[in-house]
Amino acid sequence: MTAPQHSHFGIYGGQYVAETLMPLILEVEAAYAKYKDDPAFAAEFQHYAEHYIGRPSPLYYAEKLTKKLGGAKIYLKRDELNHTGAHKINNCLGQILLAKRMGKTRIIAETGAGQHGVATATVCALFGFKCTVYMGARDVERQKPNVFRMRLLGAEIVPVTSGRQTLKDAMNEALRDWVANVDDTYYLIGTAAGPHPYPTMVRDFQSVMGHEVREQLFKAEGRLPDVLVACIGGGSNALGLFAPFLKDETVRMIGVEAGGKGIDTAYHAASLAGGKAGVLHGNRTYLLQDDNGQIKDAHSIAAGLDYPGIGPEHAALFDAGRVDYVSITDSEALEGFKLCAATEGIIPALEPSHAIAYVAKIAGDLPKDTLLVMNLCGRGDKDIFTIAEALGTEI
Amino acid sequence: MSERSRLSKALQKKAFIPFIMAGDPDLATTFALLKALPAAGADVIELGVPFSDPTADGKEIQAAGIRALKSGTTLNKIFLLVAEFRLENTHTPIVLMGYYNPVYAYGIQAFCDDAVKAGVDGVILVDLPPEEEAEFATPATKAGLDLVRLISPTTNDARIKMITTAATGFVYYVSLKGVTGAAALATETVQTAVTHIKTFSALPVGVGFGIRTPEQAETVAAFADAVIVGSAIVQKIAENVDSTGKPLPTLHSTVVSFVTAMAAAVHAKG
Numbered sequence: 001m002t003a004p005q006h007s008h009f010g011i012y013g014g015q016y017v018a019e020t021l022m023p024l025i026l027e028v029e030a031a032y033a034k035y036k037d038d039p040a041f042a043a044e045f046q047h048y049a050e051h052y053i054g055r056p057s058p059l060y061y062a063e064k065l066t067k068k069l070g071g072a073k074i075y076l077k078r079d080e081l082n083h084t085g086a087h088k089i090n091n092c093l094g095q096i097l098l099a100k101r102m103g104k105t106r107i108i109a110e111t112g113a114g115q116h117g118v119a120t121a122t123v124c125a126l127f128g129f130k131c132t133v134y135m136g137a138r139d140v141e142r143q144k145p146n147v148f149r150m151r152l153l154g155a156e157i158v159p160v161t162s163g164r165q166t167l168k169d170a171m172n173e174a175l176r177d178w179v180a181n182v183d184d185t186y187y188l189i190g191t192a193a194g195p196h197p198y199p200t201m202v203r204d205f206q207s208v209m210g211h212e213v214r215e216q217l218f219k220a221e222g223r224l225p226d227v228l229v230a231c232i233g234g235g236s237n238a239l240g241l242f243a244p245f246l247k248d249e250t251v252r253m254i255g256v257e258a259g260g261k262g263i264d265t266a267y268h269a270a271s272l273a274g275g276k277a278g279v280l281h282g283n284r285t286y287l288l289q290d291d292n293g294q295i296k297d298a299h300s301i302a303a304g305l306d307y308p309g310i311g312p313e314h315a316a317l318f319d320a321g322r323v324d325y326v327s328i329t330d331s332e333a334l335e336g337f338k339l340c341a342a343t344e345g346i347i348p349a350l351e352p353s354h355a356i357a358y359v360a361k362i363a364g365d366l367p368k369d370t371l372l373v374m375n376l377c378g379r380g381d382k383d384i385f386t387i388a389e390a391l392g393t394e395i
Numbered sequence: 396m397s398e399r400s401r402l403s404k405a406l407q408k409k410a411f412i413p414f415i416m417a418g419d420p421d422l423a424t425t426f427a428l429l430k431a432l433p434a435a436g437a438d439v440i441e442l443g444v445p446f447s448d449p450t451a452d453g454k455e456i457q458a459a460g461i462r463a464l465k466s467g468t469t470l471n472k473i474f475l476l477v478a479e480f481r482l483e484n485t486h487t488p489i490v491l492m493g494y495y496n497p498v499y500a501y502g503i504q505a506f507c508d509d510a511v512k513a514g515v516d517g518v519i520l521v522d523l524p525p526e527e528e529a530e531f532a533t534p535a536t537k538a539g540l541d542l543v544r545l546i547s548p549t550t551n552d553a554r555i556k557m558i559t560t561a562a563t564g565f566v567y568y569v570s571l572k573g574v575t576g577a578a579a580l581a582t583e584t585v586q587t588a589v590t591h592i593k594t595f596s597a598l599p600v601g602v603g604f605g606i607r608t609p610e611q612a613e614t615v616a617a618f619a620d621a622v623i624v625g626s627a628i629v630q631k632i633a634e635n636v637d638s639t640g641k642p643l644p645t646l647h648s649t650v651v652s653f654v655t656a657m658a659a660a661v662h663a664k665g
Binding site: 007014015016017018019020021022023024162163168172175176179180181182183277278279280281282287289291292293294295 | 446448449451452453464469470494495497498499500501522524527544545547549551558569572
């Protein structure tokens with residue numbers, strides 16, 4: 001049997017799951033195919049996006065940052081202003097509406113930084129679902145505010161003590177839960193990865209950001225952007241921004257991976273720069289792995305980027321050369337964080353701080369009429385303890 | 396072809412299939428067990444290939460994989476182990492069980508060639524469903540490896556048909572919704588499912604996941620062609636390694652007597 005093309009991005013993607021899960025994955029695929037173009041589904045999504053999440057998020061001209069860097073005109077897509085503080089809620093809204101239509105009653109999710117966990121717990125509270133969130137024990141420790149938030153929202157948090165106790169291990173445990181609770185449970189994956197249809201579905205729900213940017217920038221500048229910049233863990237905020245522009249050849253796109261302590265060290269999370277193709281968590285993609293195909297632990301100061309893989313569509317875009325992928329280290333990200341806070345009065349999450357740091361690197365050398373849009377995909381309240389520790393400050 | 400008939404031949408009678416993880420807690424222990432298990436009643440041996448992220452496995456086999464990786468187990472070393480085993484045993488089929496990524500990283504063609512050369516008879520890849528198997532199944536079949544397919548309680552008739560049409564060797568029925576080693580086994584439901592699968596295919600049906608005692612093995616053997624036991628055996632190994640991960644002198648005999656009791660229970664059913 002030949003693998004069907006619609007479930008793949010070139011050789012990447014696919015449905016690499018145990019047989020017990022396969023019928024469920026096909027059920028999710030069929031449900032998404034049925035509802036994605038359904039006007040009633042779109043209307044319900046639109047309603048909650050506007051009145052609950054607060055969409056559209058502003059496209060903000062960062063005048064101070066632009067002047068300071070002295071080159072490209074920098075716009076920030078302010079998805080950190082969404083309800084729950086990150087872009088993650090866009091996807092959670094879409095998937096919970098799907099889970100409701102599928103008649104599921106219990107939601108499971110994995111989370112790294114806790115933003116996806118909080119967003120999942122939020123929509124579960126709103127729509128009346130039971131919610132269990134798997135989180136690496138190490139992440140539970142470094143993301144305490146989000147853990148407390150999830151509990152307040154009624155979610156059960158399961159700290160995962162296997163492996164390096166981060167996002168990868170949380171995803172392993174969520175898959176084990178799903179295989180044991182196939183009848184009533186829906187797995188709400190937080191990034192554009194996992195078995196088909198998740199990479200496509202998550203991209204589609206997150207594309208609301210790119211569509212808004214297109215409209216907002218036309219209104220402000222009368223034209224398309226020249227450069228798009230976004231950080232990448234699994235890659236859902238980047239794809240959400242990039243996807244509506246992929247056919248516009250003049251738009252340059254830059255994905256910023258987490259360089260940790262440097263991509264020439266063993267401590268980073270840059271799957272494209274330092275990995276090779278393999279199969280994990282339901283899809284084929286670039287993975288950090290050793291010569292024997294054992295998955296390596298990732299490292300990043302940003303818990304949301306601390307994952308040894310990347311969404312399969314990014315893997316295909318990387319091979320095709322359509323998107324440029326670069327990396328930013330932990331210490332550069334901290335500088336990006338400080339720059340954004342000091343010049344714009346916005347405390348960004350550590351994840352988009354990687355994108356800010358890269359913008360700071362290139363903006364000065366770009367012509368002043370260059371329109372650069374960066375996805376400010378999350379706010380940094382959750383990170384203040386990590387940042388204090390990195391800066392050697394006590395709170 | 397001779398490799399292939401070895402698995403079919405072993406499955407002509409009620410078969411007991413123990414699972415051990417290669418390199419758990421070290422390759423010397425595994426080698427000694429491989430040599431002893433056929434005499435203890437193993438008709439086929441399932442040899443686990445450790446993977447860092449075993450998403451379909453429960454705590455016991457996860458821990459076995461960690462011990463195996465700690466002792467430096469790789470596919471290369473597993474092939475050497477099987478080749479050495481074949482110097483003195485040419486009748487007991489060896490089926491490798493694991494996840495796709497180590498195989499993919501090794502190289503699909505190289506894996507198939509080296510597996511056959513070492514004397515491996517079949518392969519079970521938990522996370523390679525029929526939808527994705529073509530790139531592996533074609534060279535594997537050509538090389539003479541059986542690709543054992545899995546059917547689970549969630550598999551519907553259309554999929555059972557698709558899976559049994561492609562299957563060779565035997566069909567592996569996953570007897571519960573859950574990971575390996577999970578507790579609740581409803582044997583009546585399993586019997587109904589096995590009987591149903593047999594209406595689609597003449598291939599032997601092996602049942603695994605959740606069988607922990609000789610009593611359960613005997614019950615399942617009454618309707619299944621083969622009984623597969625993993626977690627319960629692996630647990631015996633875990634109980635017989637010291638805090639540094641080294642095997643205790645009691646490990647070998649404990650595992651062999653447990654396998655003997657399980658095999659006897661299965662063979663009592665014919």
